Amino acid sequence: MHLSRFGLLALAAAAADAFRDTSPFFMASTSELLTNSAYIKTSASLLDDLTSSLSTCPSDYYVVVHQPGVHSSDFSTRKSAPRLGAKMMGKDKSIRSQMSVNEVAGLLDGGHIKSLLQEKCKAETTAIDGSSGEYPSYFDSAPRVIDIEFPMLSLGSDRASQLSDNDGLISDIIDRLPPKSKYTLLYVTSPREFPESDSVIYESDGAGSSYQDPVHMDLKRDYSSYNSDSSDSGSDRRLSLFDEYQFFTPGIFMGLIATFLFVTILYIGVNALSSLQVPYAAFEKDTSAAAKKQ
The missing domain is CATH 1.20.5 (Single alpha-helices involved in coiled-coils or other helix-helix interfaces)
Incomplete structure (x- = not known):
């Protein structure tokens, strides 16, 4: 299960600029899945792999995250997404399957993944606007797709903190899942060079939806304390995605x-x-x- 964890290869900033139309993809699951990490894949090939893995409905909850406007270089340090990094590096002992692709060529259709889960697994969908920081305090019975849509990352100095805050919101939502339930996290990204990849907010449809009146909580938290690591003297260096290399497969x-x-x-x-x-x-x-x- 640690193959995908060690599959996060070294990526310098200059190498990231060479793939200006690509972006990374991450998947972590508490279920046993057939996963195959790679450095670069086309979106069509990755979609075929995901279809094969998810068509068996391995989990109770599927957290589908769409984060537009990122590069692999955005995840070059541990401060970028520490909770996602913990899942991908095997520090979260509940995770049994990991998959990462440093460079996905083309736009991965997250809507196709959600349609597959709705059709094959009869899963209902809960849409969450990541820009508002609000989400249901509980989630009804499985199977269920939790669709989290984040806005395009800023190009300013707050870019890293925005990505870290989004990582914290994802972690809090996963913590709200029923105990002992299995979940699969799919972190879908798109490069910022695509003007058509602007964030699109998915809204719950239908008057009969059971999520018209949930209990919400406003997530306005400071995650800077989680990112500080006094024992990590080299955290400012540009290393691999989540600071891991693949030396021993x-x-x-x-x-x-x-x-x-x-x-x-x-x-x-x-x-x-x-x-x-x-x-x-x-x-x-x-x-x-x-x-x-x-």
């Missing part, structure tokens, strides 16, 4: 084991051959039989 581990076995067999074989002892007389011609014949 199951494939490398199996390769090392196979190499060790082959080297052991080769050593035993060479040692056996070198231990053979042949007397010098074995190479001399036997003349005793000819002498007897004469």
Whole structure:
């Protein structure tokens, strides 16, 4: 399960500028899912993978987040999205499956994912406007899609704090889910270079919706204290997404084991051959039989 956690590769700011039409994608789930992290994927290929994983309805709640206007470089430090980073790095012990794609080429259609969950899993949808900071204090019975729509990230100095506040709101919403319920978080992003990727707020439809009159709470909290880490002296450096590299994968581990076995067999074989002892007389011609014949 830690494959996707170690799959967050190093990404410098210059490399991020080379992919100006791409943005990252993250998925974390408390259910067992077949996931495959990658450095770069097309949106169509990623959508096929998500369709295959979610068509079995593995969870009770599906938190679908849309955050427009981001790059992979926005997640280069731990301060960007510390709670999302904890889920992707395996620090949240309840998470059993992770998936990350550093660069998604093209716009991933989050509406298709929600339609799939509504059709296959018969899930109802609760729409939340992330810009208002308000959300229901409880969520009704599963299966349910919690659709969180954030506005485009600012290009000013408050960009990092806005992303961190959004991360805090997502964490609070997940904490409001019923205890022991399984959930899957899908963090969908889009690059800010696309003018058509401006934030669109999804509203609950129908007069009979059970979310017309929920208990709301205003989320106006300061998350700066969560971001401070006195023991992290290098937090200001530009590192990988969530400060992790992939050095030791199951494939490398199996390769090392196979190499060790082959080297052991080769050593035993060479040692056996070198231990053979042949007397010098074995190479001399036997003349005793000819002498007897004469």
